[in-house]
Amino acid sequence: MHTVTLIKGDGIGPDITEATLKVIEAAGVKIKWDEVRAGEGAIEEFGTPLPAEVINSLKTNGIGLKGPLTTPIGSGFRSINVALRMELDLYANLRPSKTFPGVRSRFEDIDLVVVRENTEDLYSGVEHMVGADAAESIKIITRKASERIVRFAFDYALENGRKKVTAVHKANILKLSDGLFLEVAREVAEKYPRVEFEDRIVDNMAMQLVQKPELYDVMVMPNLYGDILSDLCAGLVGGLGLVPGANIGDNAALFEPVHGSAPKYAGKNYVNPSAMIMAAVLMLKHMGEKEAAQRIEEALAAQIKEGKDLTADLGGSAGTAEMAAALAERIKVN
């Protein structure tokens, strides 16, 4: 029996979490859920969006499933998601984007993985005003963080039968910071002779992904480029409602949908649970429950392809719970 930290999240979080738990149960995986509250709900109860028990639970269990959290605007709280990543040193952000046949998108056969460095770059929070009319944000790139993220990308490629890793940077202009990232990537690549390696400048990469995504496989990059290009990749497969993400460190891993808490649909049994279900698929793979993960993934793909029992964004008329119930039946029968 696995014990997993569960954060249902804000807004649509509880709806898509309930849906996902039903699907995991149908796949026969026994999980003891250690539920903790973060986000808006926690502010009411504990006076903070990130109570210590959330961090403690994740440290103890080493694994968590999380719904989206609403970041309060203008209240002085920094993003809870960023705080979680920093507190637990979840240095690798993994964002696979894969075509679901049946979902309208510009391409039919996308299978891309963005590995984004999660702890430094322009997200280090080192910012200040220089007088009243200028501001500076410092971009931090270290050998240590670059080395571990590039290693992560190569190890992921090897474990998942991937052929190529592309390092993405802007080393032609940012000669020191991105130059260091590229230098380290090249050094690490030499230790993985079975995986092809290449590098691309980020602006060119953005164009290539839109024009010839089939040329790419696993891509590894500093934080800001990863933030932007991983959303671009989500757009290539039909949008945020389908794409999961994982934040992985040496001692803990946290799995979540990529989309936010969509407050206007909260409690309406309306939104698509697929991104959260795919986050659970990533989590199950990480836990070694590969067979159950594959069954859920295949059943979801089949349901979407057949076009039955789908939510409105996928062209159907089912509610979140009804889509998940049909998926659970499909998984049980198979």
Ligand code: NAD
């Ligand atoms: P959002 O992703 O919540 O919603 C944007 C729009 O996308 C929604 O109005 C809806 O039309 C659509 N959408 C999102 N998820 C969907 C789903 N599962 N099914 C169908 N349609 C879906 O983005 P936002 O409105 O910019 O952010 C709302 C809140 O979420 C903010 O407080 C933001 O900070 C937070 N947020 C949290 C996370 C996270 O916890 N990881 C990520 C992004 C945004």
